[in-house]
Amino acid sequence: MSHNPGAAGNRLVVYSVFNPASWKIEPRREIPQGLLYATPLLAVVLTVVAGFFIFLSMGYNPFLALYHFFVSPLLTLYGLSELLVKAGPLIMIGVGLAVGFRANVWNIGAEGQLTLGAITGGVIALAFWNEETWWTLPLMCLCAVGGGAAYAAIPAFLRTRFNVNEILTSLMLTYVATLFLSTLVYGPLKDPMGFNFPQSRMFGDAALLPILLEGTRLHLGGVVALMIAVAVWVLMTFTIVGFQVRVLGQAPAAARYAGFSGRRIVWFCLLLSGGLAGLAGTFEVAGPIGQLVPVISPGYGFTAIIVAFLGRLHPLGIILSGLVMALSYIGGENAQVQVGLPQAVTGVFQGLLLFFLLASDFLVRYRVRRNPAALRHAPQAQPAE
Amino acid sequence: MPIDAVALVLLTVIGSATPLLFAALGELVVEKSGVLNLGVEGMMILGAVAAFGVAVTTGSGTLGVLAGAAAGMAMAFIFGVLTLTLAANQVATGLALTIFGLGLSALLGVGFIGIPVEPLPKLMLPGVSDLPLIGPLLFGHDALIYLSIFAVAAVAWFLKKSRAGMILRAVGESDISAHSIGYDVIAVRYRAVLFGGAMAGLGGAFLSLVYTPLWNEGMTAGRGWIALALVVFASWRPWRLLAGAYLFGGVTILQLYMQGAGGFDIPAQVMSMLPYLATILVLTIIAAGPWKGRLDAPACLGKPFRPST
Numbered sequence: 001m002s003h004n005p006g007a008a009g010n011r012l013v014v015y016s017v018f019n020p021a022s023w024k025i026e027p028r029r030e031i032p033q034g035l036l037y038a039t040p041l042l043a044v045v046l047t048v049v050a051g052f053f054i055f056l057s058m059g060y061n062p063f064l065a066l067y068h069f070f071v072s073p074l075l076t077l078y079g080l081s082e083l084l085v086k087a088g089p090l091i092m093i094g095v096g097l098a099v100g101f102r103a104n105v106w107n108i109g110a111e112g113q114l115t116l117g118a119i120t121g122g123v124i125a126l127a128f129w130n131e132e133t134w135w136t137l138p139l140m141c142l143c144a145v146g147g148g149a150a151y152a153a154i155p156a157f158l159r160t161r162f163n164v165n166e167i168l169t170s171l172m173l174t175y176v177a178t179l180f181l182s183t184l185v186y187g188p189l190k191d192p193m194g195f196n197f198p199q200s201r202m203f204g205d206a207a208l209l210p211i212l213l214e215g216t217r218l219h220l221g222g223v224v225a226l227m228i229a230v231a232v233w234v235l236m237t238f239t240i241v242g243f244q245v246r247v248l249g250q251a252p253a254a255a256r257y258a259g260f261s262g263r264r265i266v267w268f269c270l271l272l273s274g275g276l277a278g279l280a281g282t283f284e285v286a287g288p289i290g291q292l293v294p295v296i297s298p299g300y301g302f303t304a305i306i307v308a309f310l311g312r313l314h315p316l317g318i319i320l321s322g323l324v325m326a327l328s329y330i331g332g333e334n335a336q337v338q339v340g341l342p343q344a345v346t347g348v349f350q351g352l353l354l355f356f357l358l359a360s361d362f363l364v365r366y367r368v369r370r371n372p373a374a375l376r377h378a379p380q381a382q383p384a385e
Numbered sequence: 386m387p388i389d390a391v392a393l394v395l396l397t398v399i400g401s402a403t404p405l406l407f408a409a410l411g412e413l414v415v416e417k418s419g420v421l422n423l424g425v426e427g428m429m430i431l432g433a434v435a436a437f438g439v440a441v442t443t444g445s446g447t448l449g450v451l452a453g454a455a456a457g458m459a460m461a462f463i464f465g466v467l468t469l470t471l472a473a474n475q476v477a478t479g480l481a482l483t484i485f486g487l488g489l490s491a492l493l494g495v496g497f498i499g500i501p502v503e504p505l506p507k508l509m510l511p512g513v514s515d516l517p518l519i520g521p522l523l524f525g526h527d528a529l530i531y532l533s534i535f536a537v538a539a540v541a542w543f544l545k546k547s548r549a550g551m552i553l554r555a556v557g558e559s560d561i562s563a564h565s566i567g568y569d570v571i572a573v574r575y576r577a578v579l580f581g582g583a584m585a586g587l588g589g590a591f592l593s594l595v596y597t598p599l600w601n602e603g604m605t606a607g608r609g610w611i612a613l614a615l616v617v618f619a620s621w622r623p624w625r626l627l628a629g630a631y632l633f634g635g636v637t638i639l640q641l642y643m644q645g646a647g648g649f650d651i652p653a654q655v656m657s658m659l660p661y662l663a664t665i666l667v668l669t670i671i672a673a674g675p676w677k678g679r680l681d682a683p684a685c686l687g688k689p690f691r692p693s694t
Contacts, residue, residue, distance in 0.1 A: 368654075
């Protein structure tokens with residue numbers, strides 16, 4: 001019939017394009033790797049396009065707003081250094097969460113584990129605040145990892161022992177952690193010379209992360225985050241634990257058959273992600289903040305969930321996606337200063353980005369083809385000549 | 386305690402329980418159809434800001450309530466398109482919905498912070514409303530509280546007795562069988578998800594128009610998540626959900642009163658942890674108790690379904 005370029009043939013084409021029955025959606029047998037890594041880019045582009053219309057509808061000049069959101073922060077050395085300051089915790093937490101997400105362990109309480117890490121590290125800093133010792137900072141990091149991991153151990157224990165959903169418990173513990181920090185800075189850890197402000201003493205020099213670039217806030221944490229991402233990549237790619245995590249996520253039945261312990265993997269995932277979130281927490285208080293305050297993170301623990309997905313749960317991809325999401329923070333701050341955009345735009349962009357990513361996933365997992373059956377049965381089809 | 390004070394305490398319990406009840410009841414229906422929507426918090430807060438904004442600008446509380454439900458529904462529609470049409474991961478999409486809702490509500494609500502709103506009118510019955518204890522407890526509430534109780538009865542009837550409710554449960558228990566005997570799984574789930582969104586939106590509207598009545602960024606404070614826990618606590622049964630919501634409302638109010646009473650040497654923040662800790666405790670008891678294994682979780686909960694055509 002395609003040999004006949006008559007009017008009826010043309011109508012058939014139009015008819016079939018818009019008729020859902022003429023399309024066939026089938027799961028792909030193999031995930032195309034190129035598409036898998038191209039879709040995050042597509043999601044970012046779509047988010048920017050959506051941002052254009054959001055700014056337009058809010059009455060801002062969309063070109064100017066987008067410029068100040070996505071471009072102008074990257075034009076100064078200070079902006080670039082701030083990008084790394086914000087990307088550090090996002091990468092560190094995102095890498096840990098991604099390991100769990102691969103094994104279907106949904107730790108969404110990283111914000112709470114971050115807070116606990118900030119508290120345990122901060123307590124060490126305050127305990128030795130007037131002592132100039134080389135070991136203060138390493139001890140803080142150790143305690144932060146321990147604090148974050150111990151806090152993540154609660155959902156791990158409840159999940160493995162009583163089969164309680166870790167999503168809800170880890171999230172509830174986030175609220176508890178924030179309130180606990182607030183209790184401390186309003187109470188026992190309040191700076192005795194601080195005019196009753198709810199904040200601790202400033203940490204001593206021995207408890208502060210070294211600044212890498214004079215005149216900026218760029219500290220050692222960013223470099224550590226990159227090293228951790230590479231280390232987790234090695235762990236996931238070359239070790240038996242990494243293999244078990246991947247098998248458990250993709251084929252739970254096969255994992256059981258192979259005798260992998262699901263419980264051990266749950267513990268592993270939660271302790272790893274909790275420990276890394278805790279470390280990120282201490283890096284915040286020992287880096288840009290320099291003391292304990294009631295609110296330590298602008299939602300890094302939640303944003304890191306998006307970072308993990310945007311990076312395709314791959315440690316090296318997460319380095320890139322961490323930088324992108326960090327830009328959404330400093331872009332939001334910059335656009336607020338430059339064009340008076342409300343700070344909340346950042347959250348909208350982050351949510352949109354994840355929406356677009358999840359939607360474009362459809363293209364990765366399914367293929368859309370013309371349905372041969374629909375063509376055959378279409379009323380306009382002409383008899384073969 | 387004088388009888389009026391008792392009535393006052395119970396009234397505040399009802400107030401703090403009702404938003405939970407709305408949101409959890411919606412989620413119960415959603416989960417019964419086999420879908421896990423973790424975005425309750427996001428739908429709820431968008432409902433709160435939409436209700437508040439419309440009530441302030443139009444001066445009509447009723448329009449505000451409707452706007453809240455519509456906003457929750459719109460959010461639920463996004464969730465539906467992603468998880469039902471595009472078969473995206475339900476957990477990740479729910480989280481995205483919450484992050485997006487918190488951001489969008491903050492953006493929309495910038496101009497509404499600190500503005501008062503006319504509270505919803507109370508339904509007064511002359512004579513009966515003045516009775517001690519019973520009067521203020523049973524009468525003189527705003528319409529939303531009665532609606533929430535009525536909704537429990539309606540959902541209980543719908544799931545147990547109505548044909549559509551049985552189809553919904555069948556879809557949640559075994560999507561493949563329901564599909565193969567000719568039910569449109571995706572359409573049933575869409576309806577359930579939209580209902581869940583509208584209910585979460587109503588819960589949010591109650592928060593911003595009745596409970597506080599104010600708009601504040603992040604004012605849901607985890608209530609959407611507690612609602613999710615309540616569904617598990619109620620083991621997917623509407624009447625148990627009612628009991629659970631009032632229990633949690635009670636815990637919230639208890640800690641407020643203990644903070645107010647002062648006599649305790651406990652920081653206010655520690656008391657505020659109570660509802661969250663209670664949620665964890667309750668989830669653990671439910672999972673570990675002698676009735677475990679008979680929780681009646683819908684068999685297809687959270688599993689994506691795409692009809693093979």
